[in-house]
Amino acid sequence: MSSIGTKSDVVSSRIRFNNDYSEGAHPRILALLQETNMVQSPGYGEDDYCDAARKLIKKTFACPLSDVHFVVGGTQANLTVIDAALRSHQSVLSADTGHINVHETGAIEACGHKVETLPHVDGKITAEAIASHVSAHFADEAFEHMTQPKMVYLSQPTEFGTLYTKEELTAIKKVCEKHALFLFIDGARLGYGLSSSENDITPESLAPLCDVFTIGGTKVGALFGEGVVISHPDLKKDFRYLIKQKGGMLAKGRLLGLQFVALFEDGLYFRLGEHADVLAYKLRDALIEKGFTPYINSPTNQQFFKLDKTVCDEISKAFVFSPIETVDDTTQIVRFCTSWATTQESVDAFVTFIKTL
């Protein structure tokens, strides 16, 4: 590959902790791609690999009656699920910090739906806030002049890496059932959540806690791809039409199927999640030991700290990480992110570096 080289740009000569999608895919996925490359198969997700992946996911998550689909990415998954759920006058409730509200360029609105926001607490929303919003809606005499809440969206882990406990999710599910709201769990980083030392939700218990959830591949070892697991019958109907319409249906759908086969055939997905979480804790602990304060307590692969800008400048000489918010002239909130691909060596280098500050 003469023209471009296999080393990336100057930036990447530093170690990247800025996100969890800097590398390609787990080697096993590439191997599987290679191995099956010239097999002829039907298109659009109706091949044997997708079938096998569907079976593995249903088994792993103990949801034999759910429908499982695969789409190319997270925004695609979110907009397709939400468009499948809502009529034109209905809205989806989300934390104000929710991915669909902040970082998808109005994808939900472009499908015609309003995102109604609830104030987040550590990135999470509460059963009480949902109940209160819905009750207020129907109590208002002008309720038909406002969008009708019909779905609750949350992500596990959240944008801040935090986790809903089983008790919290159970309470939210109960409120949703009471008010006939669909509950949608965005699992773009689900692997990092399920493998967290603080997580108390088993894979087997997830499906009954919601109506639909996604399993993020992109950020947990796949080249790309999200699984969509639908339990509620109303959301199952005609879902493939919508995947096609939104441009999320890959002609060579097998590429999605075989990646999820690799991830779920023997628990690789969870091992990759744990790998990243453990390295994130090390990174976090190094910062805490040096006296820095976490902005939020995250038990997953994303770690947020409030740092002096001078410290940021120092660290960024050797490492890439993400600015999240400028607090004031001297202070910055930043994110350090590990992934399935992060090496022990990279984290060791970081720990050593921090000690020298």
Next chain:
Amino acid sequence: MSSIGTKSDVVSSRIRFNNDYSEGAHPRILALLQETNMVQSPGYGEDDYCDAARKLIKKTFACPLSDVHFVVGGTQANLTVIDAALRSHQSVLSADTGHINVHETGAIEACGHKVETLPHVDGKITAEAIASHVSAHFADEAFEHMTQPKMVYLSQPTEFGTLYTKEELTAIKKVCEKHALFLFIDGARLGYGLSSSENDITPESLAPLCDVFTIGGTKVGALFGEGVVISHPDLKKDFRYLIKQKGGMLAKGRLLGLQFVALFEDGLYFRLGEHADVLAYKLRDALIEKGFTPYINSPTNQQFFKLDKTVCDEISKAFVFSPIETVDDTTQIVRFCTSWATTQESVDAFVTFIKTL
């Protein structure tokens, strides 16, 4: 890979001529994926591989001033380009057989835009029909009660495998310029068109003949992915926002970039196109020699024949192909399709088989 095997379903034990996306990708693409897998790079198409691919495409198509983007698939490419071009009251003109009108589950309408159809001639539309439609619109006293034509969509090759000549495209471009219409060429199978023995449009002459065109990767050797080449300044503005919103922006955008590097680094894209076309001609000639009549004269990788259903049944014992339209109780229009991955052996087997009928 114990659980699924590397052989696909029973159907695929027959040789598949039913489409051009039955296999994975050209080996060179897989090799490149492998080689670069653990390189860390920025996300969302801002990496070195995408940059390199952009340069190669601009050079190949001699359009240094165009913007080049990559999206995951053809529907995605079409809906994003069209949504970028049209205001709410404007429409896109297409052949009634056009892909956006028939086979994208209302993707354009879901973005709020009407597809106005013109009757096709061998899958193509004419400069005259476009001019006539637009003139009629503005001559109507109730013109504001109808959608305003603003873009012309056509595909090269068409859904029937036919090609616009340079003269035809030039005439259409002239009409578009006269009436301030954007001209969009859907090149989902562009490689098979540019490499056709009947094609008279060079890669270097394509960009000036339109305002935006796409370069299909999915059907011409890539795992997935379409290049979007934008020449008109009005379409360039903020295009990345739209890719993101529609869910077409891959976090690991490098996957798109490196595939197009592989396809355009040394002309592989065109060699793959020619390979499929030549095999399609052989397949076609075998049918004609046997006395069957082409439904349409196609100089590219898709071949359409009108066959007796008994003949169809016979052929389908050994080969998979696509039913297109049921003419009556005894007659069927079918499509045979070769691709970059079709082998000489498969076509030889077909030729031999046809002779035995």
Next chain:
Amino acid sequence: MSSIGTKSDVVSSRIRFNNDYSEGAHPRILALLQETNMVQSPGYGEDDYCDAARKLIKKTFACPLSDVHFVVGGTQANLTVIDAALRSHQSVLSADTGHINVHETGAIEACGHKVETLPHVDGKITAEAIASHVSAHFADEAFEHMTQPKMVYLSQPTEFGTLYTKEELTAIKKVCEKHALFLFIDGARLGYGLSSSENDITPESLAPLCDVFTIGGTKVGALFGEGVVISHPDLKKDFRYLIKQKGGMLAKGRLLGLQFVALFEDGLYFRLGEHADVLAYKLRDALIEKGFTPYINSPTNQQFFKLDKTVCDEISKAFVFSPIETVDDTTQIVRFCTSWATTQESVDAFVTFIKTL
């Protein structure tokens, strides 16, 4: 009113047969507006007048279980009903000449829905064509790549003034039930249809023949306003949210209610319809007697003729009428339209004039 005068522009010094909305409203409506002007009432259609109008309509059309709503205009009615009926991937079937396909500036598409067209026969579609389209959809192996038919739209009378017979509508309803399609009858000119001498559908039999129909006020004596009569439970749910969202809910909803009270309190709506139809027949007969050929046989208030352009020029010296289509350099299809407001004198003048040609 010093500044503008009460006579309209030069054009209107000629007698207008160009449409059925050239004047204000039937005097009784104005009287009612005047009489109730300072009564205070709740807004948004929840007042006594709307309630009374709803009761009158349910009684007139013998549909006590239907929901009745009022919106400001026909495009509003059509887009709201269709948006209430369809999910994102579903389409509405219409004659290619249907109002929603041609004359609403893509209003349906702007709500995200595709209009699938069937070729019209005298402005009408047939049960057979609908059945065939739907069967073809579900028989196609790539059916999820096409919009799913879910609603049939037709207008009674049609754009060409023609009427569906009870037998025709019954057959269409049967097909719709078989395929779970909603049937929507656009009655923008319903009064002219129900009062036609050739009509065989009584008001009492209309509701069971469809799932939703509209009652046009604008063109049949009201200042503006359309009634929407919904029989199918799935279309009833939350309909008021949608009226509000689309901007069709009048703050002073009473204005709609009292107009429909006036029209339906003692059958005025039907008398106005008959008045216009009878005058249209006279106008039509005068043209036929003179040797001109109807373009289509219409039993309602719109009459279409194919005329020499020289004849058009002659007639247009004294009368305003509508060009519909230019056949060739010398021939034009035109429409003459009577209304509730057309006077016997105007038609007599026309008849006399035609004789002199």
Next chain:
Amino acid sequence: MSSIGTKSDVVSSRIRFNNDYSEGAHPRILALLQETNMVQSPGYGEDDYCDAARKLIKKTFACPLSDVHFVVGGTQANLTVIDAALRSHQSVLSADTGHINVHETGAIEACGHKVETLPHVDGKITAEAIASHVSAHFADEAFEHMTQPKMVYLSQPTEFGTLYTKEELTAIKKVCEKHALFLFIDGARLGYGLSSSENDITPESLAPLCDVFTIGGTKVGALFGEGVVISHPDLKKDFRYLIKQKGGMLAKGRLLGLQFVALFEDGLYFRLGEHADVLAYKLRDALIEKGFTPYINSPTNQQFFKLDKTVCDEISKAFVFSPIETVDDTTQIVRFCTSWATTQESVDAFVTFIKTL
């Protein structure tokens, strides 16, 4: 009118201060309707009355180069203007309490556009908050993952009856110009604002302070209807197509034109505004004298108070007013609203009643 009577429901036997659209229209409007009723005129806003109204508005607001359109209602006006302004990835900034964000059932989102909210201060947004939001957008390295701010929406008066000062609006306009944002002023109650004793913005100075504004008719003496005054050339283009598409174009457009002629021919609009404001001050002063506290200081026809629920119950025996928000078990925020139709007697009765509490 035997069947319904001319007195409204039981509720209305109490005096209604709950909104400003409880009655019909100013008598002059009805007279004009009557006087012109049988004049024949062209449809869809292309008649002499609309022309005259357009001229009067351009003269009154000193904006001869602006385009003036009329639509049926406020939601219609807002959604059409915003849809005309924004591309799919762009958003409109609004106070979180803005009408488009709260009370239009997601009308803007149903057109595909996101409403980005800024926290309100007394119902208003500030130039600083706008500037800060926009700067933050473009400074973010992931700016293409968020909607791009392109329009600022505010209402004058606001939802809380408050007014922007000329200085405040000038500052906002400056920020909008700097960042290429359209500035849209929703004038649903403009008459009550322009006539307020605290207003410092003359009609002549309004157009240059924004790119588009609306003139509410519905709440200020008309039966219905809003004027849309567009100054920015980019918003002018093809606006009538959009009015038609959204269902806001009245076939009998003259009804809109003649109402605005009546309102602006000799300043009636402003006299009606002043009438309501003066009565609102009396109502407010009576409450303040009795010791009640305004929730917000409003210089227009809407007055907001925080009251004990027992007081609310007492007042509601004789008067209808609007609950706005439940503060806690004992306290309620309510709105009292006067209008062009409110009588001195009604307010006197209120003042007397309050003294007796």
